[in-house]
Amino acid sequence: MAAVLVREEDKTQRPVYLISKTLQGAETRYTKLEKLAYALLISSRRLKQYFQGHTIILRTDQAIRQVLQKPDLAGRMMAWAVELSQYDLQYEPRQAIQAQAMADFLVEVTGEAPDVPNTRWKLHVDGASNQTFGGAGIILENSAGIAFEQSIKFEFSVSNNQAEYEALIGGLMLAKEVGASRLEVNSDSQVVSSQVNGSYQARDMLLQKYLEKVKELCKGFKEVTIQHVPRERNARADLLSKLASTKPGTGNRSLIQGLATEPAIVMCATQAPNPPSWLDPISRYLEHAETPPNQKEAEFIKREAPKYTIIQGQLYKRGLHQPLLKCLRPDQTDYVLREVHEGCCGHHIGGRSLARKIIRAGYYWPTMMSDAQEFVKKCKKCQENANFHKAPPEELNLMLAPRPFAQWGVDLLGPFPPRPGQVKYLIVAIDYFTKWVEAEPLASISAANCQKFMWKQVVTRFGIPEAVISDNGT
Known part of the structure; x- marks a missing residue:
């Protein structure tokens, strides 16, 4: 590999320093981007005084800037990126520069390491x-x-x-x-x-x-x-x-x-194309400036499009006080609702709270508020474990039966310890609706005494009942 440090004066390129190095051992198995990053690292070590005192402009046709600035670097690339971060480096696309021929010449004349024998x-x-x-x-x-x-x-x-x-x-x-x-x-x-x-x-x-x-x-x-x-x-x-x-x-x-992390062969079914959704008109307008044929819909899309942006083919919604929200298709919303509502970090919240939590998670679709409320209503666990309000919604009112004292229940109680008059039995009649009680002590149980009680305490006072229920002991 080779590098040339050039100083530009009035569009004239003047070489300052030439660097060349032969890759050996494991260095020959580096990828192309790793070799470019390694060349930049070796140049910064050999020309440290130039890198510390001046702004270095790196002209290349490779995406080395994106690689060194990735947050998920690991291994030697991460160490190289940390070491190079101390310098003021700027990256520009490579054009027709005269000094590039010098670097190419150095690579050609340096010579390669001898090949391993064909064993x-x-x-x-x-x-x-x-x-x-x-x-x-x-x-x-x-x-x-x-x-x-x-x-x-x-x-x-x-x-x-x-x-x-x-x-x-x-x-x-x-x-x-x-x-x-x-x-x-x-x-x-x-x-x-x-x-x-x-x-x-x-x-x-x-x-x-x-x-x-x-x-x-x-x-x-x-x-x-x-x-x-x-x-x-x-x-x-x-x-x-x-x-x-x-x-x-x-x-x-x-x-x-x-x-x-994943097998070399993955069996997967062919995925059908996505059905039309609300994202398509906005995406077509942002990418190709296409509007729907309907004038009213076209005006709506033009008015809503500035609220969205496309990053690497994905539509995001802008916000004033929040990060970009990933826009979801209708077939993706059910999974997000289920994970946020009842997933490992969900606690079965209400519909409005669920919609706000989805926004904090970084997702958006226009009908998320109504969809969240409908999803909570259909949640079985929320239905089973909800704290139901058992109080009546309004004050209770008495309801009168069309025929009070229409049904009586009669029973005999005793014997009890004898009381004055040698009474030791009790006959009781209760109205089924009003719970009105009529009772009378008896000295002995006989048909005459029971008939007299029913006539005197029930029939003459409340009328002839429609039904009298007893356990056949009266």
Whole structure:
């Protein structure tokens, strides 16, 4: 790599300093953006007095500024970005500059590192999976004694055959990165090795996709042979696949411990195009200045469009005192309502509070207030555990029956301890509606006494009742 420090005077470019460096070892496997960032870092270290005393303008046709300013950088790129942040760096698109030819000439005459001899590499792979974790072990070595050991942990559930294919794909990608051209693959999975060699037929749809991925990677090598070996001859790779469940260590620097967040092959159904929604007219107006044919709708879109903006193909709503709100389609609102209302951080709030909480979460659609209220009304847990107000909405009024004292209940009580007059029984009649009670003590129980009580206490005072209910003891 090469860099040229130039001073511009009256549109004349005057070279100040020339820097060149030959990449060696792992540096040759950097990506193109990593090599550009590394070139800028080496230049800042060698020309530190210039970088500290002046504003440096970097002219390039690569998106190096976006890469160094990403908030989710990791590894060496993050360290380089922190070191370069102390200087006043400005980035401009590269145009026709004379000093660029000088940098290109330096790269051409510097010379490249000698290639690795075209030797045969041996690749040992093994995959492991159980109920708790999955992992892959990879060992890549050649006859010169150069060996690479890698252990990959899977953050997704895999079957045994899927884990073996993931290990094989990871090994082929590692061999491609180190520049191997002739490869001998050893695997203790008879299913995977036989399917790749054509002895077995892959009938599962997922394994067919894995097999196509492996054959596509094999096309990048001059020669690839895959053979099945017993498990005892693949013990080291098997151990590395089981080490995937351990934390990355710092003592063994030769072991590469990686992490796979998603499988190499994902089976997914074809997604139908999104149905028309309220976002489409606004998006078309902001991107292509297209308005609906209806004049009234066109005026409405022109009036509402300044409230929105498009960032990387996604429509957002602007706010005066709030961040940008992501606009959702109608088929996406139900999931957001359910997660905010009853998700891990939801506590079954009301409709208006739910809508305001969704806005604080960063989402928006025009009918969110009414949709939130309707969603709360349909929530089963809210219906079952709500504190219902049991008081009547208005003051209670007495209701008179059309025929009071129409139904009586009669019963005999006793015997009780004798009282004056030798009375020890009690006959009681109660009106069913008004709860009016008529009672009389009796010395003995007889039909005459009961008839006399009903005639005197009930019939003569309240009229003939429509029904008299008794337990047949009267």
